[in-house]
Amino acid sequence: xxxxxxxxxxxxxxxxxxxxxxxxxxxxxxxxxxxxxxxxxxxxxxxxxxxxxxxxxxxxxxxxxxxxxxxxxxxxxxxxxxxxxxxxxxxxxxxxxxxxxxxxxxxxxxxxxxxxxxxxxxxxxxxxxxxxxxxxx
Amino acid sequence: xxxxxxxxxxxxxxxxxxxxxxxxxxxxxxxxxxxxxxxxxxxxxxxxxxxxxxxxxxxxxxxxxxxxxxxxxxxxxxxxxxxxxxxxxxxxxxxxxxxxxxxxxxxxxxxxxxxxxxxxxxxxxxxxxxxxxxxxxxxxxxxxxxxxxxxxxxxxxxxxxxxxxxxxxxxxxxxxxxxxxxxxxxxxxxxxxxxxxxxxxxxxxxxxxxxxxxxxxxxxxxxxxxxxxxxxxxxxxxxxxxxxxxxxxxxxxxxxxxxxxxxxxxxxxxxxxxxxxxxxxxxxxxxxxxxxxxxxxxxxxxxxxxxxxxxxxxxxxxxxxxxxxxxxxxxxxxxxxxxxxxxxxxxxxxxxxxxxxxxxxxxxxxxxxxxxxxxxxxxxxxxxxxxxxx
Numbered sequence: 065x066x067x068x069x070x071x072x073x074x075x076x077x078x079x080x081x082x083x084x085x086x087x088x089x090x091x092x093x094x095x096x097x098x099x100x101x102x103x104x105x106x107x108x109x110x111x112x113x114x115x116x117x118x119x120x121x122x123x124x125x126x127x128x129x130x131x132x133x134x135x136x137x138x139x140x141x142x143x144x145x146x147x148x149x150x151x152x153x154x155x156x157x158x159x160x161x162x163x164x165x166x167x168x169x170x171x172x173x174x175x176x177x178x179x180x181x182x183x184x185x186x187x188x189x190x191x192x193x194x195x196x197x198x199x200x201x
Numbered sequence: 202x203x204x205x206x207x208x209x210x211x212x213x214x215x216x217x218x219x220x221x222x223x224x225x226x227x228x229x230x231x232x233x234x235x236x237x238x239x240x241x242x243x244x245x246x247x248x249x250x251x252x253x254x255x256x257x258x259x260x261x262x263x264x265x266x267x268x269x270x271x272x273x274x275x276x277x278x279x280x281x282x283x284x285x286x287x288x289x290x291x292x293x294x295x296x297x298x299x300x301x302x303x304x305x306x307x308x309x310x311x312x313x314x315x316x317x318x319x320x321x322x323x324x325x326x327x328x329x330x331x332x333x334x335x336x337x338x339x340x341x342x343x344x345x346x347x348x349x350x351x352x353x354x355x356x357x358x359x360x361x362x363x364x365x366x367x368x369x370x371x372x373x374x375x376x377x378x379x380x381x382x383x384x385x386x387x388x389x390x391x392x393x394x395x396x397x398x399x400x401x402x403x404x405x406x407x408x409x410x411x412x413x414x415x416x417x418x419x420x421x422x423x424x425x426x427x428x429x430x431x432x433x434x435x436x437x438x439x440x441x442x443x444x445x446x447x448x449x450x451x452x453x454x455x456x457x458x459x460x461x462x463x464x465x466x467x468x469x470x471x472x473x474x475x476x477x478x479x480x481x482x483x484x485x486x487x488x489x490x491x492x493x494x495x496x497x498x499x500x501x502x503x504x505x506x507x508x509x510x511x512x513x514x515x516x517x518x519x520x521x522x523x524x525x526x527x528x529x530x531x532x533x534x535x536x537x538x539x540x541x542x543x544x545x546x547x548x549x550x551x552x553x554x555x556x557x558x559x560x561x562x563x564x565x566x567x568x569x570x571x572x573x574x575x576x577x578x579x580x581x582x583x584x585x586x587x588x589x590x591x
Contacts (some may be wrong), residue, residue: 152353161339
């Protein structure tokens, strides 16, 4: 059973995403044809199928669309982290992504909370993560 | 499917393998046992089966599972495929079978699925294998889990509609009550709302008893034309309507956390059948987690969005209530083993229409709705069965 936390894996679709992450930048795709932005990088725009796409840097601001506190880890690799928060974040730019909420007060997170980008170093690679804008007292 | 196809296809045989912990059986063996029981009901011979559909297996992950199953069963069909839309597969297989029979590609199709998930693998590997449903690059690095993904859907429903943990607990309790009336259900003892609320927490707001079982189980049904069904010894259930809809696979790409594809798949099934939600007598709704049947109930038009919680809590979903749901005990209490989980909902739909189930029987059941979903509420298929062809 794999004990090591999963590392980012870059492929042809996501190489720029992970290279940017290593430079502590979160990038998403924008379509030059219809203007729609999307998160999961792919060969074409999932709205209009244009292949004229550019990478833009996200502001790193977002709000919590939903979350869960994981009490029983999905794999032995994460068992040492429980309890931890997995969340879906609506980026200020629009697209939604999955992340952890980390740092102070993370377990008190609520839907609608403001979050900001940070990076977790994992075996030499950097993983986008989010923490709460305001910690509940 | 077209309205002209309504009532032209029938399920003529249904079978369940032994369920629970069945250590003496392989996954393929469980399929074979269920298939034999389904065929035995009909009076048909093995040589009458000219089509086979199956789904997938985590415990026996053969590359060409459909061919492997045919080989195991000694069937050389003219129609065969493995269909993989997760838990949505059984209902989608029924749709493919119906289409194939109407097109003349086959006359009698065996639809089969099952795995030895309880004894064929360790619990950790069961959970880890299912984790592969999460996106390998953008979800898995965050340690999401299948319960965690559904928990986020539950959390959002609570936020938007005020659904409570007690509402969800009532779904588990109601389903367990039904399972106790089913002789082959995996779970044999009663639970209370308090038991559900105090069960081991998995991913907030879901606890252990909000999650489906991990069973050894196989299920099968035999599909043929309504015309052919007339000559068989078993009582047919006629396919009046069926529809599917697919919106995403990974939760991060779901268009919404409160609106899913059950609405569209349901509308297609109702339109084909020419019926409305108020005509349905009994419903078997996919329930891998307690939040799921609640959302399906709302999307399929049985109540308003946000009303699903009270529908279960006030007894409307119980046998004897307005719309009994998961009368066999669902995946929360009857069995869950891969694609067999949703298949048991179809089997129970057929059995309710045949009648004679004793305390479990829904009185005067003439129309049954079954809903299967796969992924993270990603792939949906709704079907409507009747005890008469029109």
